[in-house]
Amino acid sequence: MSDSLFDVPGESSAPATGPAGSAPLAVRMRPASLDQVVGQQHLLKPNSPLRRLVEGSGAASVILYGPPGTGKTTLASLISQATGRRFEALSALSAGVKEVRAVIDTARQASMRGEQTVLFIDEVHRFSKTQQDALLAAVENRVVLLVAATTENPSFSVVAPLLSRSLILQLQPLTAADIATVLRRAIDDERGLGGTVSVTDDAVDLLVQLSAGDARRALTALEVAAETGEQVTVEVIEQSLDKAAVRYDRDGDQHYDVVSAFIKSVRGSDVDAALHYLARMLVAGEDPRFVARRLMILASEDIGMADPTALPTAVAAAQTVALIGMPEAQLTLAHATVHLATAPKSNAVTTALSAAMADIRAGKAGLVPAHLRDGHYSGAQKLGHAIGYRYSHDDPDGVVAQQYPPDDLVGVDYYRPTTHGAEREISTRVDKLRAIIRRKR
16 A cells, blocks of 8 residues: 555554655654554553553444545554564455455464454444455454444444444544644654655644644644745645645534534524634535525524524525525525524524424324314214304404314423524514403313
8 A cells, every 4th residue: 555554563554765766754643652652542441442452452443534644544454563463454445255255264364373363344333234244254253353443433334243242432622732643743854744845833833733633734733834945834734735635524423513613603602613613614615505494494493583583584494595506605604694694583483393293293183173163064964064163354453352272282382492593573472462351261
């Protein structure tokens, strides 16, 4: 592999620097021991499962779950180098069931000779259910020690039987201090730039900011900027990189995490955070129709009658997206986001419907009162249908005393308006309406 991801243990994974054709800076700077690992200290405490694996004494299979550039491949490589272990590697991008079974057969033969095999699978979330199932017996019987890496939440992307046979270890994004340490090491270390290029402090700070916790991204950006042969400054970095890539997988859990944060920010009335997450989705190429649909749902779920104009605004935004498309429609989505984030909030509509549906499921669905039943067919009056119904418009106020719900639900209040926004006035009106409607005739 060109990035030495699957180097056989014992071979150099840090080729010397040199002219074009040498390994990427991120590969050259990959830690060769635990002492060189930056970050993830919550997983590397003394006697922790991961440290025992790296030191050669652990026996549990693991799934390393975390964002790109946080050390998953590095840790897998260190585990593979533990004393007395064979190393096999598969990429979910290219390996099929046949390749999985071949590796397991070889590992089984090695096991008979007393050799333990570490099987590293990169991007395990891309394995199909059949491919994952093919691993189960070998993992359970410890024919292989599985070390799988994924950027996706394994709860959604890995089959339950494999999850139950593995430790799930979540890696965290590297901190700004961690990334700065990685960068300065790469600038000075002989495996990296070897001090041949000067990098200003402001440039390091910018690279840290652009990395978003991804060491590989930071090192790649540094390498591109250093190729100019000049002192690496903020200006050189800006000229070398068009823009910071946004870490956002439309098919993965980043998609769900970002849209979840977007909705919660709008619900929480933090307009600035809402705009941040909207921008993050738009820059990453999220389908604007998806964003518009979420805003329409939120308009009823979290605002409702506190601002009756919220839903029409969200619907108009969705229609605009369909009519004019991107990039112009991004302004409409921002318009709707600002409106909904700054609108008064109420979940009274949501709780009212939930309460009513709960009563239905509990069996509180009595007969429709006879006077409300359809009386437009022959024989309806003989059944007592529609007799005694009072037509609301015959009353000067347009409201009459009359039973509308089934007998079991008379007097039940589902809708409880808040005092937020327009619901303050609606609350007073609802109280008056209920008093008239429920008045004994």
